[in-house]
Amino acid sequence: MSSSHQYLQTSETKKPTARLGDIEHLTQLSENLSALCLSHEYSDVVFIVEGQKLHAHKVILASRSEYFRALLYGGLKETNQSEIVLNDAPLKAFKILLKYIYTGHMYLMTLKEEIILDTLGLANQYGFLELEAAISDVLKQLLSLRNVCAILDTAHLYGLENLVKVCHSFLDKHASEILAHESFLQLSQSCLVELLQRDSFFAPEVEIFQGVLNWSKVNRDIGDTVLKCVRLPLMTVTQLLSVVRPASIVKPDALLDAIAERTNIRLSSLPYRGQLLMNENVCGPWSGSKVLEGELKEYLLDGDFSAYDMERGYTRHAIVGTGDNGIIVKLGTPSIINHIKLLLWDRDLRSYSYYIEVSMEQKDWVRVIDYSRYSCRSWQYLYFDSRVVQFIKIVGTHNTVNKVFHLVHLEACFEQKIPKMVNDIICPSNNVATLEKSAIVIEGVSRTRNALLNGDTKHYDWDSGYTCHQLGSGCILVQLGQPYIVSSLRLLLWDCDERSYSYYIETSVDVWSWETLVDNTRENCRSWQDITFTPRPVLFIKIVGTNNSANEVFHCVHLECPSHQEGAGTPKPSTSSKTSKEIVSEEAAPLLAPTETATEAEENPVYLDVKNN
Structure with missing residues (x-):
């Protein structure tokens, strides 16, 4: 017997995907079925398309398509007919579809585009959803000025939303070219209206x-x-009089209304168009953007947000009050944006207040972000209603250290997914009391500066992994990077033994006026604390311990805001080998007093090493 017999092959000679005992002759099966396509052999139905008779096999068609199953076996009049006339099927496309039904293969790259579109129509009509999606994917790769209008019309006709979106995106990027191309003249009215209504065209x-x-x-x-979709007020008066008026297709009253709207209403209210780049920063030198106002202009858009210090790496302006021009950036192209990301200078604990305005013509400014009442630090993640923008103005109104506003980095883009907002403040669904979101501990004692916010809820013991303060003196004070609307938070109190704590929590947006969040001064609390409350803006969180059943120090391992319970642990058992008496004795050792107010911590931050809990 030949050693090539598949049952005698060793593992070294087998194909990697084959299993012992498997026999696969899919190629032969495909070839045999392919031979039946359009063959009169065993044929039990004939389709007449454009006068030509095409032999087929009911069982094969019915097994591949619900449409043909209903047509051939569903009790319709065609069920008992040996010949069926298909009046709405193009012959070449129908032959290609039959070949696909029998073989599962279709070679689109050898076909003309009009035949591909006809085949797409048949796939839609006969319910071949996978084929429809596959043809759509191929057409996305074949888009050009010559065919995009025809493909858009076809996609619109068959309700292929994904293909419509890709066509729109292509047309947005090549708007001027398609307007001058002959294929534009063949676009259907409904598709043209939909296209012209897009701000991104x-x-x-x-x-x-x-x-x-x-x-x-x-x-x-x-x-x-269609004419109503042309935004006449976006043209200059000269263009309206010299180009639109001579064409004689716009009524005189409509022309006068456009001139009046152009000259009388706020420029920011005009229905501008702009480029739309999804999730792509449009504020950089590669896009033609540049800084118009501000000192040290060269740093803001250089893309470097790591190499900066007291002397370099930022753009700045003096905070002088009303009428301050701030820092102004001109985008290379008018763009649709809904997100701005800033990096405020953050090499110390200082905070800034600011607002952001945008404009199209640098005359009429619209304020999209107003954080002039909030103390913000480091990275700022800002969202607002999408609008067309060419100029961005950032104006600092306060610096807790001096009278200068320092901006290290600026990005602007359009994000498809934005968080829930109340006015211009984010309502986060995930924890924002993190180092990644620019939160910081500005008052409290810890071996590691931001142990409270580093997300580690497992690695803590008697010596490290917590933040604390002396009872009756000071507190644990956390500043978020920017204001958020929150309705919950979560604490992990140190729980390596059976001690309990009492505490209260206050929140503030300005570090001066405080609002009590929870009062557990009469409760014996331990380990995880889940706290919910009425949604409110929060920028500062103050945790004040009032009692510890073991000593005179309040210890907190972890803070998250809003509460995110996924992955939260259970109380962690002690891993120390010390006796309880030794522990209590060491805990009673005197501690240096931390700073008592946020102002002192800001001016002279103190983070003390605590060797004994």
């Missing part, structure tokens, strides 16, 4: 008007539906 409005004018000459008797 970005081209000079006079070019859009000229494109619509040319389209209307080819597509007559369509009324003024």
Whole structure:
């Protein structure tokens, strides 16, 4: 017997994907079924397409398509017919579809685009969803100025939303080119209206008007539906009078209304168009953006947000009050944005207050972020209603150390997913009391500066992994990077033995006015503390211990805000080999007093090593 017999093959000679005893002859099966395609052999139904008879096999078609199952076995009149006329099927596309039904293969790259579109239509009509998606994916790769309008019309006709989105994105990026291309004239009215209504279809409005004018000459008797999508107030008065008026397709009253709107209303209220780049920073030298106002302009957009110190690496402006121009950045192209990310200078504990305004023509400014009443630090994650922007102005209103506003880095983009907002303040769903979100412990005693916020809820013992303060003196004070609307928080009190604590928590947005969050001064609390409350803006969190059943120090291992219970641990058993008497004796050792107010900590932060809990 030949050693090549599959049952006698060793593991070294087997294919990696084959299992012992498996026989796969899929290629032969595909070839045999392919041979039946359009063959009269065993055929029990004939389709007549464009006058040509095409032999087929009911059972194969019914097994591959619900449409054909209903047509051939569902009790319709065609069920008992040996010949079925298909009036709405293109012959070439139907033959290609039959080949796919019998073989599972389709070679699109050898086909003309119009045949591919016809095949897509048949796949949609006959319910071949996987084929429909596959053809759509191929068409996305084949988009060009020559075919995008035809593909968009087809995608719109068959309700292929993903393909429509890709076509729109392509047209957005090539708006000026498509307006001048001959294929634009063949775009259907419904698709053209939908396209022109997009703020991201970005081209000079006079070019859009000229494109619509040319389209209307080819597509007559369509009324003024398309013309209404042209944003006449975005044109200059000169363009309205020299280009629009001579075309004689805009009514005189509409022309006068456009001139009046252009000259009388706020510029920020005009329906601007701008480029839309999803999740891509549009504020950088590569995009043509530049800093117009501010000192040390070269640093803000250089992309370096790690190498900065007291002397370099930031752009600044003096805080002088009303009328301050602040730091102004011009984007290379008018862009649709809803997110700005800032890095405030953060080499010490200082905080800043600021606001942000945007404009299109640097005349009429709209305030999108107002944090002039809040003390913010380090990275700022800011969201607002999407709008077209070309100029961004950041104005510092306060610095807790001096009269200068320092900005290290700026990004602007459009994000598809934005958090829930109340006014211009984020309502986070995940913990923002983290180092990554710029939170910091500004008062409290710890061997490691930010042990409270590092997310470690397992590695703590008698000597480290917690933040504390002396009872009756000071507190644990945490500053978030920016204000948030929150309704819960979670604490882990030190729990390596059976001690209990009493405490209360206050919150503030300005470090001066405090609001009690929870009062557990009469409770014996230990380990994890889950606290919920009415949603409120929070920037500072003050935790004040009032009692410890073992000694005179309040110990907190972890803080998260808002509460995020996933992965939260159970009380951690002690790993110390010391006796309880030794522990109590060491805990009674005197501690140096931490700073007592946020102001003192800001000016002279103190983080003390505590050798004994």
